Amino acid sequence: MTPLVEFRAVGFAYPGAGRSRARPFRLTSVSFAIEPGEIVGVIGPNSSGKTTLIRLLTRVLEPVEGEIALEGKRLQNWGRAELARRVAVVPQGVPREFPFTVEELVLMGRYPHAPGRYFENPADVSAARAAMDATGVRHLASQALASLGGGETQRAVIARALAQEPRLLVLDEPTAHLDLRYQAETAALLRRLNRERGVTILLVSHDLNLAAEVSDRLLLLAEGRLVRLGTPEEVLEESTLTAVFGCEVTVEKSPTTHRPHVQLVWPDGRR
């Protein structure tokens, strides 16, 4: 089976970064594949290359070395709209400057399906409604985004990405500003989308335990290199994490889900 996404020895450096930064960021020879139907979690410390990975995958940035393939075809050979019909990104924030409603936001996800259309057609509207149903924000359709709480906003943004009807859903720190309840809700939503709709998911997260709970496989990045790729049990090892994050951690099995659970050993915290 052709992998959905394949990175082959991909390298990237921001232009001019060598002069302005003490330690210039580079992505070096990253290779991996994502199979259809998987949930892959991308983890790693700050500036390890997680966001760069998303930008490369969506052609916001072009690799300097190596190549990226989607459905076996090189990324450069995909048109922008064509690509957006297969890969949808859930960004961290929503626009605050202009008071768009939830439905208006979700309908924007229909753009790649007919870029030349001035207004969306009835098929677009029903696709947007189905996406709002899937994330449970249909009843908020006419509300302004600015009036929503954190969890509702997140589900509206995910609905916008689902309206693109993508094969791959990429989430950038989906739980960054959410409290515990919404973190749990988001995790359940992602699993459900994966199971019921067969959407492949790439989850970029700071939250190691969320990634461990949701993902089939984890991809650990550090300083622009791929350190480990494997099941959560294989990747979340005490020695590896301590080396990569530069702090002491313990890994235990979660009593409820039997997935690895990472805990920080607070410095000077032993009693």
Next chain:
Amino acid sequence: MSPQGRLALTVGGLAALLVAVAAAALFLGSAAISPRGVIGAVAGRAAAESVESVVILSIRLPRIAVAALAGGALAVAGVAFQALTRNPLAEPSVLGISGGAAFGVVIGQSLGLGLTVVEAVGLTGFAFAGALLAAAAVYLIAAAGRGVIQIQTLLLAGVIVGIFSASAITVIISLLDFNRLGGVIHWLLGNVAPIPPGALGLFAILLGAGFGLVLRHARELNLLALGEESAQQLGLNADRLKLTIFTGAALLTASVVAFAGPIGFVGLVVPHMLRMLLGPDNRLLVPTSLAGGAIVLLVADTVARSIVAPAELSVGVITSFCGAPFFVYLLRTRYRGLM
């Protein structure tokens, strides 16, 4: 109601209002002409050399046309600049773009360019070049801090470029022949004056071109509100869009400045009033702004030439008197959180 329905309804309503306002403006003015005289002149029943005919057909009618075209162009340019900068307070005059275009026009005028069709093309060319120059300067100043351009930085950069253009204009005026000074100053205040039919036609064509560019990409302007990266991830070529919209908006601004002078705040007030009515969807705002801007400037100009009759105020004075407090109101209430 569907967006299509709301658009049709609003455009229809605004078009009817525009016709009514234009008709009223035709009957008002310092020359005392009876309603019957006005109708006679419009219907072509008055003698060609009669006072009625000259006042109505050569003064009031072209003036109404200039006001409507200029107002529509400014409002559409306002919507475009607001979407482009993701800043609801952006506007050609606030951003210093009008000032740059005015500098271009003053140079053109000092070279003797007037309003015959050929010269008007040259004059708009100067205005367009000035607008591009000012926009580049604003962008370079505002982006100097790297990353996202903040509202404060953008407004400050606009003010700086505006002041600089004003000083540069003063230098040119100081060097001008004293007899030509009056006309330039009159124009600089923002004045809707009748212009020859050829220039009027050129103005309409430029407005059509700029409006067409912005309208064609109205849906994409909505995506830009998500941020450039998200817009690109939705399949948009953000760089090309920005260039296209920028060209369209600069063209609209430059043509207004060339044919009516730098008129402020229409591009701010009209899109905001329409946003209160229709929400932030640019597909509704762009076409309705064309009609809304025309109405607002036409009303302002009619007030400007009636309020101190037989003398006249500059329409730019009226729009600034109304627009500046509106700007302060927006800054202090709606956009407090963004500052």
